[in-house]
Amino acid sequence: MSSMNLAKSLKQKLIQQTLDKKLKKVESAGWKPAAPKSTNNKLSKHTSFEQHPGYKQLQIIKNSAKTLGVPSPFFKVHQGTAGATTLIDDKSVINFASYNYLDLSGHPDVNQAAIDAITQYGTSVSASRIVSGERPIHQELEHAIASTYEVEDALVYVSGHATNVSTIGYLFGPKDLIIHDEYIHNSSVVGSQLSGAKRIPFTHNNLDALDKLLTEHRGQYEQVLIVVEGLYSMDGDHPDLARLVEIKRQHLAFLMVDEAHSFGVLGETGKGLREEAGIAGQDVDIWMGTLSKTLSGCGGYIAGSAALVENLRYLSPGFLYSVGLPAPTAAAALASLQLIHKEPQRIQKLRSISQSFIQQAKALGLNTGESVGIAIIPIILGSSVKAANASAAMLEKGINVQPILYPAVPERSARLRFFLSCEHSEEQIKYTLDTLKSLL
Ligand SMILES: Cc1ncc(COP(=O)(O)O)c(C=O)c1O
Incomplete structure (x- = not known):
């Protein structure tokens, strides 16, 4: 086995151990995976989608989040075109979660x-x-x-x-x-x-x-x-x-x-x-x-x-x-x-507002990783729970930003990911970064 494969299999083992531990914790908090419909032979676990490994893992994550009181950041409903702002729950919020970089969707x-x-x-x-x-x-x-x-x-x-x-x-x-x-x-x-x-x-x-x-x-x-x-x-x-x-x-x-x-x-x-x-x-x-x-x-x-x-x-x-x-x-x-x-000015506006974002974020001591500061800027928080909580708190303050959680990225680099739009204003950027800094 190559050292890369060895590292991979060790990592998988560690992940499995962590998941098993979490499952035990969540089960002791009262949750149990649904029992297979039939238990009369060893194939029964292959006859129900409730026993599918992906589904089981999803339930563990969902229930762990529930136990920890972390709100789900997924499947938020936007009630109109999502650009620099968007409408969620009848409330207009500053939006950093859509790749409408040049504001052309809805033009x-x-x-x-x-x-x-x-x-x-x-x-x-x-x-x-x-x-x-x-x-x-x-x-x-x-x-x-x-x-x-x-x-x-x-x-x-x-x-x-x-x-x-x-x-x-x-x-x-x-x-x-x-x-x-x-x-x-x-x-x-x-x-x-x-x-x-x-x-x-x-x-x-x-x-x-x-x-x-x-x-x-x-x-x-x-x-x-x-x-x-x-x-x-x-x-x-x-x-x-x-x-x-x-x-x-x-x-x-x-x-x-x-x-x-x-x-x-x-x-x-x-x-x-x-x-x-x-x-x-x-x-x-x-x-x-x-x-x-x-x-x-x-x-x-x-x-x-x-x-x-x-x-x-x-x-x-x-x-x-x-x-x-x-x-x-x-x-x-x-x-x-x-x-x-x-209209190449859209591209230049996107670049200049993104540069402004990254410079202000760095000045506030936020970790923007390796971003070159055009359109996509992560703020790395280092924990999925922290990122999901920060995203929920930002929404309360009128800012929609998606948390990127494990396993989409390694746990230590869980983050908020900001997609910029050429229509974002300097005021929106300043308010967003000040709000994030104060929440952190
Ligand atoms: C790098 C990359 N390639 C391909 C895709 C798939 O594109 P689509 O979502 O349009 O199917 C995505 C999705 O965002 C992506 O980020």
């Missing part, structure tokens, strides 16, 4: 484009695009994405998550190696697992570690894929793209960048990590992004060479065997992209 031009598309094409394209689901708005959106990246072609899927699962899962196989940043999004992990390729995570943003792993392992595999994100959604930091391009060339690997949070955010005009790093679109083999953040829709895209996109268009299961993107969603994403190009 009148975006709404109108969606309404016009519904009028023309209806709410569903009612088929996979390869059969009868193709509409002109799909092609317009894909051309606009490809031309923004200055690459040959692009393809849009109905879900960002499914884009990664289907693209990685289809393109790679058991003779290949997928090597990814340890903080990569779940969708890339699931895609890698589906592919059957050997999967190795490397230490977050440590490109020396990546280089070393490739030197060690490259020779044993056919295709090799490196996967990173343009802007990490928990930490707000990004990799050194120029170095990544060098490494992928040196080791004859493909490079995939997930721009879910960096497209529309990084670079002078929002063209993403490549603009921030001064890299040509074709230097990265697979650009991936979602339509659900700055493009204010829903779905994902892949942009790259004509061969890559044609291959996926005809053969990747999540595209081929799934309905085409609804026309109003495609139209909303296209209208958002056009506004990004037309």
